[in-house]
Amino acid sequence: MDILLQQIINGLVQGSVYALVALGYTMVYGILGLINFAHGEVVMVGAMIALAAIQVLLAAALSPLLVLLLSVLLAVAVCMALGYSIERIAYRPLRHAPRLAPLITAIGVSFVLQNLAMIIWGREYHSFPQLLPNASHHIGGAIITEVQITIVLIAILVMTGLMLLVHRTRLGRAMRAVAENQTSASLMGVNINKVISTTFMLGSALAAIAGIMVSANYGVVHYYMGFMLGLKAFTAAVLGGIGNLRGAMLGGVLLGLIESLGAGYMGALTGGILGSHYQDALAFVVLIAVLVFRPSGLLGERVSERA
Amino acid sequence: MSLLEVHDLKVAYGGIHALKGISLSVAQGELVALIGSNGAGKTTTLKALAGLLPYSGKAHYQNTSLLHRASHQRVLDGIALVPEGRGVFARMSVLENLQMGAYIRHDKEIAQDIERIYDLFPRLAERRSQLAGTLSGGEQQMVAMGRALMSRPTLLMLDEPSMGLAPLMVEKIFDTIRNISAQGVSILLVEQNAKLALEVAQRGYVLENGNITLEDSAANLLGSAAVQRAYLGS
Ligand SMILES: Nc1ncnc2c1ncn2[C@@H]1O[C@H](COP(=O)(O)OP(=O)(O)OP(=O)(O)O)[C@@H](O)[C@H]1O
Ligand SMILES: [Mg+2]
Numbered sequence: 001m002d003i004l005l006q007q008i009i010n011g012l013v014q015g016s017v018y019a020l021v022a023l024g025y026t027m028v029y030g031i032l033g034l035i036n037f038a039h040g041e042v043v044m045v046g047a048m049i050a051l052a053a054i055q056v057l058l059a060a061a062l063s064p065l066l067v068l069l070l071s072v073l074l075a076v077a078v079c080m081a082l083g084y085s086i087e088r089i090a091y092r093p094l095r096h097a098p099r100l101a102p103l104i105t106a107i108g109v110s111f112v113l114q115n116l117a118m119i120i121w122g123r124e125y126h127s128f129p130q131l132l133p134n135a136s137h138h139i140g141g142a143i144i145t146e147v148q149i150t151i152v153l154i155a156i157l158v159m160t161g162l163m164l165l166v167h168r169t170r171l172g173r174a175m176r177a178v179a180e181n182q183t184s185a186s187l188m189g190v191n192i193n194k195v196i197s198t199t200f201m202l203g204s205a206l207a208a209i210a211g212i213m214v215s216a217n218y219g220v221v222h223y224y225m226g227f228m229l230g231l232k233a234f235t236a237a238v239l240g241g242i243g244n245l246r247g248a249m250l251g252g253v254l255l256g257l258i259e260s261l262g263a264g265y266m267g268a269l270t271g272g273i274l275g276s277h278y279q280d281a282l283a284f285v286v287l288i289a290v291l292v293f294r295p296s297g298l299l300g301e302r303v304s305e306r307a
Numbered sequence: 308m309s310l311l312e313v314h315d316l317k318v319a320y321g322g323i324h325a326l327k328g329i330s331l332s333v334a335q336g337e338l339v340a341l342i343g344s345n346g347a348g349k350t351t352t353l354k355a356l357a358g359l360l361p362y363s364g365k366a367h368y369q370n371t372s373l374l375h376r377a378s379h380q381r382v383l384d385g386i387a388l389v390p391e392g393r394g395v396f397a398r399m400s401v402l403e404n405l406q407m408g409a410y411i412r413h414d415k416e417i418a419q420d421i422e423r424i425y426d427l428f429p430r431l432a433e434r435r436s437q438l439a440g441t442l443s444g445g446e447q448q449m450v451a452m453g454r455a456l457m458s459r460p461t462l463l464m465l466d467e468p469s470m471g472l473a474p475l476m477v478e479k480i481f482d483t484i485r486n487i488s489a490q491g492v493s494i495l496l497v498e499q500n501a502k503l504a505l506e507v508a509q510r511g512y513v514l515e516n517g518n519i520t521l522e523d524s525a526a527n528l529l530g531s532a533a534v535q536r537a538y539l540g541s
Binding site for chain 1: 357358359377378379380382383387388390394395396397398399403406407408410411454455458
């Protein structure tokens with residue numbers, strides 16, 4: 001078995017998920033200068049809703065593909081409503097408050113969502129049913145499953161769609177205008193609040209899709225799953241340059257690769273002192289290194305200006 | 308009734324009373340100048356009318372109060388502001404800035420209007436794909452004006468369009484203002500350069516410390532001793 005190739009495949013799959021989640025952080029940051037720490041929980045809610053829908057729909061004996069499709073749609077819709085509500089209830093009243101206030105609120109919202117999920121779904125791990133044929137393919141000396149191929153392809157599709165939306169449509173132009181200068185945007189007739197709401201909803205839709213992807217890849221969901229994933233995706237957004245969409249995608253894929261290669265080789269490189277279970281720590285080593293050596297991230301330009 | 312009727316308009320920044328109850332009007336098709344020295348309250352007036360600042364008193368546009376119209380709704384009403392400092396979208400191209408100007412429109416004539424802006428400012432046509440942030444000050448002023456025109460305003464408000472521009476560019480901008488006015492757009496023009504403003508305007512107001520102290524035809528103001536002394540340096 002080819003460890004290098006295998007770790008690259010794993011890294012790309014995980015990186016695709018990070019990229020989708022990182023986009024949500026970066027879009028909100030770009031438009032409001034706010035770190036939406038509750039975003040990771042939206043990922044978890046997406047996974048939970050999809051699981052609940054799958055269980056109900058499978059019981060109704062629908063075809064697996066149809067079940068998956070309907071569950072994804074439902075999870076996306078619920079997460080969009082959730083993202084909209086989070087902004088409306090928790091952030092909008094604090095739009096002109098000192099910057100620390102919305103940050104603390106974000107952490108509060110995160111706890112609330114986590115605890116609600118715990119009350120509804122309990123503390124245990126739920127297994128996520130395998131709906132796609134789980135055949136695997138051998139390339140080189142490595143294995144890739146059809147679920148993994150689907151994850152990467154859908155991530156590419158979704159990200160391409162988002163880039164087209166942001167750069168080619170009237171809505172996307174309005175989003176960029178609001179991100180750049182809210183006063184000027186409103187003088188063009190842009191309803192700022194509507195654009196901000198839309199941004200939260202778009203980010204949350206991506207989060208829902210990402211939540212379903214990780215669940216399908218690992219086969220489990222858990223009320224706490226959004227926390228670490230959220231932190232890592234945030235790291236990816238910072239790595240790429242927060243506020244920059246291309247940066248979030250690049251940062252996501254890079255972080256996925258770093259983690260996975262790190263996990264694959266950490267034991268060998270440290271003579272067995274550190275094992276692959278240090279994988280999670282690696283993301284934060286990356287975060288600290290970026291903050292120290294290149295605070296504006298790989299593609300970001302002017303973070304300090306906004307701070 | 309005039310297009311814009313302002314009566315006893317007051318604006319305060321915290322405890323600072325920037326406008327202490329001003330009254331003015333702009334008739335359909337009219338070009339009105341609002342002149343005054345630094346800190347007189349000119350920008351404050353335009354911002355309040357554009358919905359960027361809360362006010363008290365009366366501001367009626369097309370016989371309807373502006374009080375509860377948000378800034379983006381006033382664009383739909385037909386009011387456009389070219390703000391002080393221009394406010395172009397620096398990270399967007401010239402073309403995208405113009406497209407943003409047409410944000411409220413859904414008609415089929417947007418592309419045609421963009422060409423019209425390029426005719427008005429040929430310099431912009433050459434630079435249509437350049438990022439607006441990399442343009443010179445004069446070119447940015449053109450983008451800001453072109454962008455405002457793209458909404459097809461009924462009332463165009465200009466805040467110091469000559470600021471920081473070389474004489475040749477100022478001339479060019481004022482030619483364009485005349486041109487826009489000739490096409491029937493009503494204009495409220497704020498300027499520190501009183502002479503230039505009063506030369507293109509039909510009527511004018513002089514604002515001092517948040518109060519309007521003089522109002523007359525532009526010709527009379529140009530000739531008045533008070534204006535000459537205070538604003539024309541003679
Ligand atoms: N954001 C603000 N907070 C507090 N005071 C303000 C604010 N903006 C303006 N002012 C004050 O309100 C008064 C009017 O300001 P305004 O900008 O309307 O003047 P102006 O006539 O446009 O001057 P200029 O010709 O220099 O642009 C000034 O005394 C100014 O200091
Ligand atoms: Mg001013």
